[in-house]
Amino acid sequence: MANSIIGGKSKNISTTDIASGLREALNLGIEKQVNSLTQEDGFYKNDLVKIVMPEELQKVDLALRRxxxxxxxxxxxxxxxxxxxxxxxxxxxxxxxxxxxxTFDDAKSILLGNDDAATSYLTTKTQSALYDKFHPVINESFTKVGADKVWSNLISKYNSLPFISKVNPDLTDYVTSEALEGVYTMIAVEEKEIRTSAAARSTKLLQSVFQLQD
Structure with missing residues (x-):
């Protein structure tokens, strides 16, 4: 087993174990935090990720309330x-x-990085591809949860008001981007917890890997 030398001290842990530990931490974030987003109100009642009106539609919100x-x-x-x-x-x-x-080559630099280094790595490597895969799912979900009908009615009501500029927003694109951001946010929450709290390291692998950056 190859040794890793971190902070001037030789640790009997290989780069393979470090990479495995980082994967385990991210998978734990997905299992614990991302799955919580799939529950009813997982986004809606979570202030960290709640999707609000896009900036260009704030005027729609205000006008309808008036x-x-x-x-x-x-x-x-x-x-x-x-x-x-x-x-x-x-x-x-x-x-x-x-x-x-x-990869093994990335493992050590990620481990010694910021509290969200693994999440940032995952974001950089996957965001574009995930967007392309996520977009049609969001589009289908709009129909499934009735969002298409609600927003058709909402935009119709707004566009019928006097003295306004009509709008036709691309909400699928907006929600796709916001949903992806929410997923990465919650993975980062779990990563930071594992990095900063020994109690959150629920397996021997997590304990041995993340004590290297303590």
């Missing part, structure tokens, strides 16, 4: 989050597969 359609605006936000919650169920295996791509 004319007494606040409940419609609220429902519009809720169904965006419902679509994300539904889609993450389908996309989780993609993230699991992506974790396998961490």
């Amino acid at each position: 004319v007494g359609l606040g409940s419609l605006a609220d429902e519009g936000i809720k169904v965006l989050n419902r679509a994300a919650e539904d889609a993450v169920k389908e996309a989780t295996p993609i993230f699991v597969d992506a974790v396998k791509d961490i």
Whole structure:
């Protein structure tokens, strides 16, 4: 077994174990944190990842509330989050597969990096491909959870108001990007917990690997 020398001390742990430990940490984040996003209100009631009206539609939200359609605006936000919650169920295996791509060469630099170094690595390596795979899932989820009907009604109501500029937003693109950001955010939460709290290292492999960066 090859030794790793970190902080001037020789540790009887190989780069293979380090890579395996990082994969285990990310998989734990997926299992614990990302799966929580698939539950009802997993996005909607989680302030870290809740999807709100996109900036260009803030005027829609305000205009509808001014004319007494606040409940419609609220429902519009809720169904965006419902679509994300539904889609993450389908996309989780993609993230699991992506974790396998961490190489031995990258393992040590990731371990000694910031509290979200492994998550950042995963984001860089997978974001483009995951977007392409996630986008059609979100599109299907819009129909599945009824978001398409809610937003068709919402936009129709807004566009019928006097003295406004009509809108036709690409909500599938927006929710896809926000849902991906939410997934990475929650993986980072778990990674930081494992890095900073010995109690969160639930296996011997996690304990032996992450004590190297303590």
